[in-house]
Amino acid sequence: MxxxxxxxxxxxxxxxxxxxxxxxxxxxxxxxxxxxTALVRVSPEDYDNVVATYKTPLVAVLEYGLVAAILFHALNGLRVIAVDFWSKGPRYQKQMLWTVVGVWVVLMIGAIYPVLGHAYRELFGS
Amino acid sequence: MATPTLDKADAAGTPEPGFADSPYITATFRIRRFNSEVSAEATWEDFQVEIDPKERVLDALHKIKWELDGTLTFRRSCAHGICGSDAMRINGKNRLACKTLIKDLNPEKPITVEAIKGLTVLKDLVVDMDPFFQAYRDVMPFLITKETNEPTRERLQTAEDRERFDDTTKCILCAACTSSCPVFWNDGQYFGPAAIVNAHRFIFDSRDDAAEQRLEILNDRDGVWRCRTTFNCTDACPRGIEVTKAIQEVKRALITRRY
Incomplete structure (x- = not known):
């Protein structure tokens, strides 16, 4: 148990x-x-090599995850500010959370092509 | 005329007539037991209880203590949701055992009962409430006025002024809110929702003159700023106090100095 x-x-x-x-x-x-980014001051060639690895499909998926994390953190951050500073915020916190989730889903769908388009062409040809 | 009762009893093959009419069900209570004299580890123990689902979890605990195992230890005084003694974690949520009906808990599955989190467990469902009441005392939960002479008349207040802090007068100090707070679990130094609610009750009282002092107490690093608005306290409060809203009002009073 x-x-x-x-x-x-x-x-x-x-x-x-x-x-x-x-x-x-x-x-x-x-x-x-x-x-x-600091690497560019040490060795520009190594910097180019590192950035080249970022163009692989695996990193593209990680980037999509990064977009997901930043969008949620930013949108929920606005909700937390509203809870603290808007007198009716605490009462509408659940509705605001579902609004955040809704906007997040829409933006995540919108981010599919710009973030994952390159990886798609890489994997399946243009 | 055959009564439905008899038909049902026959169908179920029960020899006792009228048994199918029984409102009783068998519910399993999975209780977190702890006794420092027996073991340093807390363990789960299951009890099968014949009980009417319209009864409360407290009734089941009574049945266990009185009929099955007298060593089961828990607090309760009034048993009617006023004294605030029997806050415990039932199916993972803080509630009063005396206000929780068994039928509202899905009695098909084992019902888990644990002590509230964040306070030291003394035995079974009893926790050490001293840190909780110390935080309560620290916010000076009593009327403080500037005039030193004996009061010779009532302190009048408009209905609107009374309404301003009405919500936070309802607290029964059961600790369901404070022990539902993730910040309090991690750091018991945090004043916690209940102490802030009781500070709010006097900060926004037009008859009280010590709001400034209370705000300074709560401006501490373990004060209102530790609140992360998880709303567990608001969900847990058996009196329906909008606890997070009260904490947020104290935060705003600290910024605007208007109360």
Whole structure:
């Protein structure tokens, strides 16, 4: 039997968990991004080699994940600001969360071609 | 005339007439047991209870304690949702055992009952409430006025002024909110939702003169700014207090200094 159960929180708790997870992912991206950009001062050829690996389909999928994380973190961040500064925010937090999820889905569909188009042509020909 | 009762009893092959009419069901209660004198580890223990689903989880706990295992330990006083003694985690959520009906819990599956999180478990479902009440005392939950003379008349207040803090007067200090808060689980130094709710009750009371002091107490690094608006407290409150809203109002009062 499990060692104590998970707290069964609702939308508010899970949006907070997702906000934390996406925040940490974005931090790691920025960490790598600062490193690879700094590389251009060390060796421009190595920088070109590193950036060339970013054009592979696998990295394109990771980039799509990055777009997902940033979009959720940004949109939910607006919701958290509304909860804190809009007097009716706490009462409408669930509706605002589902709005965030809706806008996120629309933007994720919109991001399919710009982010994954290159990888698609690479894999299946143009 | 054959009664439906008899028909049902025959169909089920039950020899006892009238048995099918019984409102009783057999529900399994999976209770988190802890006794430091027996083991340092908490364990789950299952109890089968014959119970009417219209009864409450507290009734089931009573049945277990009185008829099956007298060592089961839990708190309860009034048993009617007023004293706030029997907050516990039932099926993963903080609730009052005396306000939770068994039929609302899907009694087909085992019903889990655990102590509330974030406070030290003393035995079974009983936790050490001292840190919780210390945070409550720290926000000075009593009327403070500037005049030092003996009160000779009532302190009048308009209906609107009373309405301003009505929601937060309903708190029964059961700790369901504070022990549902992920921030409190990780750091017991956080004042927690209940203390902030009770500070809110006086900060926004037009008769009280110590709002500034209370706000300064909650401006601390373990004060209102630790709130991450997870809304677990609002969902858990058995009195329906909009706890997160109250915390947010205290935050805004700290920024605008209007209350």
């Amino acid at each position: 499990p060692a104590g159960t998970l707290y069964r929180g609702r939308e508010g708790m899970w949006s907070w968990v997702a906000h934390r997870v996406t925040g940490v992912l974005i931090f790691f991206f920025l960490f790598v991004h600062v490193l690879d």
